[in-house]
Amino acid sequence: MTAVEIVFVLLGVVALGAAVLVVTTRQLVHAALWLVVSFGALAACYLLLTAEFVAWVQVLIYVGAIVVLLLFGIMLTRAPIGRSDDLDSGNRVAALVVAAGTAATLVTVLVRAFRTAYVDLGGDPAGSATAIGASLFRVWVLPFELLSMLLLAALVGAIVLSRTDIGER
Amino acid sequence: MTATALAAAATLVPFGAAVVGMLFGRRLPFGAAPIAVLGTAAATVLAILVAVDVAGASSSVWESSTQLTPTGMVPITLGVRVDSLSATVAVMVTVVALAVQVYSVGYLRGDQRYSSYAALISLFTAAMLTVVLANDLLVIYVGWEIMGICSYFLIGHYWEDPPTSAAAVKSFLMTRFGDVGFLFGIFVLGMAAGSFRLTDVLTAVPAMDPGTVLAGTLLLTAGIVGKSAQFPLHSWLPDAMAGPSPVSALIHAATMVASGAYVVARLYPAFEAAPATLNVIAVLAVISMLGSALAALATDDLKRVLAYSTISQLSVMFAALAVGGRTQAVGHLLSHAAFKALLFLCAGAVIHAVGSNLMADMGGLARAMPVTFVTMTVGFAALAGVPPTSGFFTKDAVVAAAFGSAAATAGLVAAGVLLTSLLTAAYATRAWLRTFFGAQPAGARPADGTAHEAAHEAVHEAPWIMLGPLVVLAVPALLLGFGALRLHELRPELGPAVLSVALAALGALAAYVGWRRDPAHEPATALGRLRPVFASAFGTDDLYERTVAAAVMRLARGVVGVDDQVVGRAVTGTGQGARRLGGVLRLTQNGNPQFYVTGVLAGVLLITVGVALLS
Amino acid sequence: MHVAYPVVLAALLFSVGVYGVLARRNAILVLMSVELMLNAVNLNLVTFDAYLHDALHGGQALTLFVIVIAAAEVGLGLAIVLLVFRNRQTIAVDALRELAEPEPAGVDR
Numbered sequence: 001m002t003a004v005e006i007v008f009v010l011l012g013v014v015a016l017g018a019a020v021l022v023v024t025t026r027q028l029v030h031a032a033l034w035l036v037v038s039f040g041a042l043a044a045c046y047l048l049l050t051a052e053f054v055a056w057v058q059v060l061i062y063v064g065a066i067v068v069l070l071l072f073g074i075m076l077t078r079a080p081i082g083r084s085d086d087l088d089s090g091n092r093v094a095a096l097v098v099a100a101g102t103a104a105t106l107v108t109v110l111v112r113a114f115r116t117a118y119v120d121l122g123g124d125p126a127g128s129a130t131a132i133g134a135s136l137f138r139v140w141v142l143p144f145e146l147l148s149m150l151l152l153a154a155l156v157g158a159i160v161l162s163r164t165d166i167g168e169r
Numbered sequence: 170m171t172a173t174a175l176a177a178a179a180t181l182v183p184f185g186a187a188v189v190g191m192l193f194g195r196r197l198p199f200g201a202a203p204i205a206v207l208g209t210a211a212a213t214v215l216a217i218l219v220a221v222d223v224a225g226a227s228s229s230v231w232e233s234s235t236q237l238t239p240t241g242m243v244p245i246t247l248g249v250r251v252d253s254l255s256a257t258v259a260v261m262v263t264v265v266a267l268a269v270q271v272y273s274v275g276y277l278r279g280d281q282r283y284s285s286y287a288a289l290i291s292l293f294t295a296a297m298l299t300v301v302l303a304n305d306l307l308v309i310y311v312g313w314e315i316m317g318i319c320s321y322f323l324i325g326h327y328w329e330d331p332p333t334s335a336a337a338v339k340s341f342l343m344t345r346f347g348d349v350g351f352l353f354g355i356f357v358l359g360m361a362a363g364s365f366r367l368t369d370v371l372t373a374v375p376a377m378d379p380g381t382v383l384a385g386t387l388l389l390t391a392g393i394v395g396k397s398a399q400f401p402l403h404s405w406l407p408d409a410m411a412g413p414s415p416v417s418a419l420i421h422a423a424t425m426v427a428s429g430a431y432v433v434a435r436l437y438p439a440f441e442a443a444p445a446t447l448n449v450i451a452v453l454a455v456i457s458m459l460g461s462a463l464a465a466l467a468t469d470d471l472k473r474v475l476a477y478s479t480i481s482q483l484s485v486m487f488a489a490l491a492v493g494g495r496t497q498a499v500g501h502l503l504s505h506a507a508f509k510a511l512l513f514l515c516a517g518a519v520i521h522a523v524g525s526n527l528m529a530d531m532g533g534l535a536r537a538m539p540v541t542f543v544t545m546t547v548g549f550a551a552l553a554g555v556p557p558t559s560g561f562f563t564k565d566a567v568v569a570a571a572f573g574s575a576a577a578t579a580g581l582v583a584a585g586v587l588l589t590s591l592l593t594a595a596y597a598t599r600a601w602l603r604t605f606f607g608a609q610p611a612g613a614r615p616a617d618g619t620a621h622e623a624a625h626e627a628v629h630e631a632p633w634i635m636l637g638p639l640v641v642l643a644v645p646a647l648l649l650g651f652g653a654l655r656l657h658e659l660r661p662e663l664g665p666a667v668l669s670v671a672l673a674a675l676g677a678l679a680a681y682v683g684w685r686r687d688p689a690h691e692p693a694t695a696l697g698r699l700r701p702v703f704a705s706a707f708g709t710d711d712l713y714e715r716t717v718a719a720a721v722m723r724l725a726r727g728v729v730g731v732d733d734q735v736v737g738r739a740v741t742g743t744g745q746g747a748r749r750l751g752g753v754l755r756l757t758q759n760g761n762p763q764f765y766v767t768g769v770l771a772g773v774l775l776i777t778v779g780v781a782l783l784s
Numbered sequence: 785m786h787v788a789y790p791v792v793l794a795a796l797l798f799s800v801g802v803y804g805v806l807a808r809r810n811a812i813l814v815l816m817s818v819e820l821m822l823n824a825v826n827l828n829l830v831t832f833d834a835y836l837h838d839a840l841h842g843g844q845a846l847t848l849f850v851i852v853i854a855a856a857e858v859g860l861g862l863a864i865v866l867l868v869f870r871n872r873q874t875i876a877v878d879a880l881r882e883l884a885e886p887e888p889a890g891v892d893r
Contacts, residue, residue, distance in 0.1 A: 002785065005786065012789065016793065016797060020800055022800075022813075023817055023820075031813060042823055042826075042827060045790065045827060049831060051833065053844070053848075054826075054844050054848065057851060061854075062819070062823075066854065066855055069862055073862040073866070074812055076866055076869070078869075079810065087813065088809060089876075089877065091761070091806055091807055095767060096803060096807070097771075098802060099799045099800070099802045100799070101771070102774060102799045102802050103795060105778060105781075107795050107796070110792060114787040117786070118787065119835045121785060126841065127844055132848075140849075143845075147849060150852070151852065151856055154859050154860050155859070157860055157863070161860070161864060755887070758883070760882060760883045761877070762880070770802065
C-alpha cells in the first residue's frame with residue numbers, strides 16, 4: 001500500500017466512525033458535533049484526491065453553514081440537552097437489516113467491478129480553483145445560474161414557512 | 170268445408186274470442202258480452218255442423234293433422250280427430266258453454282271484472298275443445314293444463330276474499346299434483362308406441378309389453394283422479410264452490426271434471442289391455458261415490474251438496490268404464506252435463522235471490538220463483554234417476570252394464586251404484602224440499618261475508634237472461650234419454666230398472682219422512698253424531714292438512730332456513746372475509762414514514778440482489 | 785491509489801446514512817443522516833472524476849452542485865421541522881401518523 005492509501009484509510013476510519021456515532025449517540029448535540037468531525041475527515045479525503053476546491057467548499061458550506069443550521073434547529077425545537085433515551089425509534093431492527101443489506105450489496109458490487117482500477121494521482125492538479133472555476137463558468141454555467149435561482153426559491157420558501165404573522169390559508 | 174276443418178274452426182273461434190275479449194273487452198262501448206257470447210255461439214254452430222256430418226256419414230273417423238317441426242325424439246302432431254264420441258261431446262261442451270255465457274251476462278251484471286271473466290270462459294271452452302278434438306296426446310295435455318289454469322283464475326274470481334283465493338290455489342295444486350302422473354303416463358305410452366298420435370298409440374297397444382301398458386295407464390289414472398276429483402284427490406271440488414255459480418256449472422260439473430272420464434273413454438283400448446288399472450279405478454270410484462253421497466246428505470250448503478253430488482256421479486261414470494260400459498259411461502257423462510249444469514245455474518239464481526248459500530236460509534221459494542222451481546225440479550229428478558228423465562236412462566244403463574259384466578269388480582260396482590242411487594235420491598229430495606218448500610225464514614238474512622251475493626229486500630224471480638239458459642238446459646235433461654234409445658246399450662232392461670227405481674223411491678221417501686218429522690225441516694239431523702263426520706268427507710281434508718301440508722311447510726321452512734343461514738351467510742361471509750383481509754393489509758398502513766421508507770429500501774435491495782443473482 | 789478504497793468508504797457511509805434515516809426518531813437527526821448520504825455520493829463523484837481524468841471536471845462540478853442543493857434542502861427542511869414543532873410540540877417522526885389508514889366506521893352485517 002502506498003502512503004496515500006494508508007492516510008486515506010485512516011481518514012476513512014475517522015469519517016466512518018464519526019458517522020456511526022452520529023447515528024447511534026444518545027446526545028443530540030453530540031451528534032451534530034460528530035457530524036462536523038465526519039465532514040472534516042471527508043474534506044481531507046477530497047484533498048487527497050486532488051479536489052482542493054471541493055474540499056474548501058465542503059468545509060465552508062457543510063461545516064460552516066449546514067451544521068450551524070442544524071444546531072439552530074436543535075435549539076429552536078427545544079431539543080433535550082444531555083442524555084435522552086428516546087432518540088431511536090422502534091424501527092431499529094428493520095433499519096439495521098436494511099442498512100446491512102445495502103452495505104453488503106453495494107460493497108460487493110463495487111469491489112467486484114473495480115478490482116483492478118487504480119487512480120492516477122500524478123499529473124496536473126485537476127481540482128485547483130482555476131481549473132474548476134474555468135470549467136464552472138464555461139461548461140457548467142447554465143446549471144450554475146439555475147442553482148442560484150434554486151437558492152433564491154429556497155430562501156423565500158424558508159422565510160414564508162417560518163413566518164408566524166401569516167395566518168392560516 | 171270438411172268436418173275436420175269445421176272442428177278446427179270450432180276450437181279456434183273461442184280462442185280468438187278470448188284474446189279479443191281480454192285485450193279489448195273493457196274499451197268497447199257495448200262491453201265484452203257480445204264478443205264472448207257470439208264467439209261461443211259460433212263454436213256451437215260449428216260443433217253442431219260437425220256432428221251432423223258425422224251422423225250422416227258412413228265412415229266413422231276423420232283425421233287431419235300436420236307434424237310439428239321435428240324435435241329429435243318422438244314426433245308431435247297437431248291435428249283434429251272427429252268421430253262420434255268427440256263430435257257428441259264437443260256439442261255438449263259448446264252448448265253448456267253458451268248457456269253459461271248467456272247466464273253470466275245477467276249473473277255478473279255490474280261486476281267490474283266481467284270482461285276478463287268472459288274471456289277466460291272462452292279460453293276454457295277452447296281448451297276443453299282441444300282436449301275433446303285433438304288427435305295427439307301431448308296436445309291433449311296442453312288443453313288439459315290450460316283448463317286447469319282457467320279453473321284457477323275463475324274460481325279465484327273474487328280473489329279479494331282470502332278463503333276464495335286459498336280455494337283456487339288448493340284446486341290448482343291438487344289437480345296439478347295428479348297431472349304430473351298424467352304427463353308421465355303420456356310419456357310412457359307415447360315412447361312405447363313411437364308416436365304421440367292417438368291412432369298410432371291405440372294401434373300399438375296390442376303389441377306393447379303388458380307392464381308398460383299397466384304403468385302408463387296407472388300414471389294416467391293419477392291425473393284423471395285429480396282432475397275428476399275422485400278419492401283421494403277429491404277435497405278441492407267442494408272448496409272450489411267459492412267461485413261464481415256459472416263457473417261451477419261449466420267447469421266443475423259439465424266439462425273439466427268430466428274430461429277425466431272422456432280421456433279414459435278415448436284411450437279405452439289401452440285401459441282394456443290393463444285390467445288391473447280398471448280394477449283400481451273401480452275401487453276408487455266406489456269409495457268416492459259412497460263417501461261423497463253421504464257427505465252430500467249431511468252438508469247444509471246448497472252448492473257443496475251439488476259439488477259432492479258431482480263427485481258421486483263422476484264415480485258412477487268411472488265405475489261404468491271399469492266394467493266395460495264405455496257407451497254407458499259416455500251417455501251418463503252427457504246427461505250429467507245437462508242436469509248438473511242446470512242444477513248449478515238454478516242454484517246460482519236461488520242464492521242470488523236469497524243472499525246465502527245455506528239451505529237453512531231458504532224455504533218456501535216454490536211460489537216466489539216459479540220458473541226456477543220447475544227447472545230445478547227437472548234437474549233434481551234427473552239426478553235422482555226419476556223416469557222418464559235422461560238421468561234415469563243413463564244410470565239404469567250403467568247398472569245394467571255392471572250386472573252383465575264379467576269383470577272382477579262387477580259385483581262391487583253394481584252394489585255401489587245401487588246404494589248410491591238410494592243415497593242420491595235421498596239427498597236430492599232433501600235439497601229440493603229444503604229449498605222450495607216449508608216456510609220462508611223470517612228475520613235478517615245473514616251477511617255471509619261474500620260481497621258478491623246481493624241481498625234483495627223481497628225474494629223474486631231472476632231476470633229472463635238468467636232464466637233462458639235454465640229452460641234451454643232443462644230440455645235435454647228431460648228428453649235426452651229418448652234420443653239415446655237409438656243405441657242398444659242405453660235401452661233400459663227390466664230387472665235393473667225396477668231395482669234402481671225402487672231404491673230411489675225408498676231414498677226419497679226416507680228424506681221426505683225426515684223432513685216432515687224434524688221441526689227445523691232438516692232430515693240430516695237423523696244422522697245424529699255421524700253428521701259432522703259425513704259433512705267433512707270423513708276428515709280427509711284434515712288428514713291431508715296434518716300430514717302432507719305440514720310436511721311440505723316444514724320442508725319449505727327448512728329451505729328458507731338454508732337459504733338464510735347457508736347461502737346468505739356465504740354471501741355476507743365473503744364480504745366479511747374481504748373486510749378481514751383488508752384489516753390485515755391495513756396493518757402496513759400505520760402512518761409511520763420510517764416504516765414506509767424501510768419498506769421501499771428493502772424492496773429495492775431485494776430487486777437489486779435478485780437481478781444480480783439471476784443475470 | 786486503488787479505486788476500491790474511496791468507493792467502499794462511500795458505500796459504507798451511505799449505509800450508515802440509511803440506518804440513521806430509518807432508525808432515528810428526532811427529525812433533525814434524520815436530516816443529519818440525509819447529509820451523510822449526500823456526502824457519500826459526493827465522495828463517489830470526486831473519486832470518479834479523479835479516476836477518469838474528466839476534462840470537463842464533471843464530477844467535481846456536480847459535487848459542488850450537490851453541496852448547494854443540500855444546503856437549500858436543509859434550510860427548507862428545518863423550516864418545515866420548525867412548523868411541525870410549532871403545531872405539535874414534538875418532532876418525533878413516528879408521532880406524525882396522518883398517512884395511516886384507520887378502520888372504517890359503521891361496519892355492517
